[in-house]
Amino acid sequence: ETGVTQTPRHLVMGMTNKKSLKCEQHLGHNAMYWYKQSAKKPLELMFVYSLEERVENNSVPSRFSPECPNSSHLFLHLHTLQPEDSALYLCASSQDFRGGSVDTQYFGPGTRLTVL
Amino acid sequence: QKEVEQNSGPLSVPEGAIASLNCTYSDRGSQSFFWYRQYSGKSPELIMFIYSNGDKEDGRFTAQLNKASQYVSLLIRDSQPSDSATYLCAVGYSGYSTLTFGKGTMLLVSP
Numbered sequence: 206e207t208g209v210t211q212t213p214r215h216l217v218m219g220m221t222n223k224k225s226l227k228c229e230q231h232l233g234h235n236a237m238y239w240y241k242q243s244a245k246k247p248l249e250l251m252f253v254y255s256l257e258e259r260v261e262n263n264s265v266p267s268r269f270s271p272e273c274p275n276s277s278h279l280f281l282h283l284h285t286l287q288p289e290d291s292a293l294y295l296c297a298s299s300q301d302f303r304g305g306s307v308d309t310q311y312f313g314p315g316t317r318l319t320v321l
Numbered sequence: 322q323k324e325v326e327q328n329s330g331p332l333s334v335p336e337g338a339i340a341s342l343n344c345t346y347s348d349r350g351s352q353s354f355f356w357y358r359q360y361s362g363k364s365p366e367l368i369m370f371i372y373s374n375g376d377k378e379d380g381r382f383t384a385q386l387n388k389a390s391q392y393v394s395l396l397i398r399d400s401q402p403s404d405s406a407t408y409l410c411a412v413g414y415s416g417y418s419t420l421t422f423g424k425g426t427m428l429l430v431s432p
Binding site for chain 2: 236245246247248250253261293295299301302303307308309310311312313314315317
């Protein structure tokens with residue numbers, strides 16, 4: 206596998222379910238990101254991890270819980286979601302988070318989430 | 322509040338024409354500018370990035386940056402139907418790899 210992979214690619218869940226999204230990067234990067242993409246809205250940054258430490262959390266509801274066990278893996282745990290949480294969830298990685306310049310982010314294929 | 326503005330389109334051009342996609346940003350401290358292409362149902366893929374004022378060319382693509390006017394554009398020469406996609410402009414700030422994205426411009430290239 207190369208680049209950034211995400212599983213599952215599609216997920217349908219009820220509001221009372223608990224599920225997890227998984228992201229894995231094979232680029233040797235140190236920073237990983239979760240984004241939410243809803244129709245007609247810009248990509249919204251949810252969480253940033255740098256060297257497994259959470260460095261940014263953009264006021265995301267607590268029903269979304271990230272986990273970064275190592276620099277290659279990132280999870281997004283979901284529980285008691287709402288229908289408005291239905292969206293494309295994208296994982297991205299970059300070489301580093303802090304540095305002299307902004308590193309390019311590379312995206313995974315995304316998980317299309319539908320909350321019933 | 323950092324904002325990145327793009328015309329949502331669709332921008333329609335005939336095959337072989339030059340497509341011009343524009344983006345403005347609000348924060349004068351912005352230092353890095355990225356263009357991503359996103360096909361329907363797919364994830365964004367990087368086309369180009371630019372850091373300095375002026376033009377940067379890569380094949381059929383040219384990114385243009387004017388920091389004084391807070392304006393960045395992407396020109397696509399000899400547009401092909403396969404270029405039909407949504408183009409996302411993203412802006413970064415020195416020292417941190419956090420990007421602010423625009424809503425994207427949909428480009429339609431007709432044969």
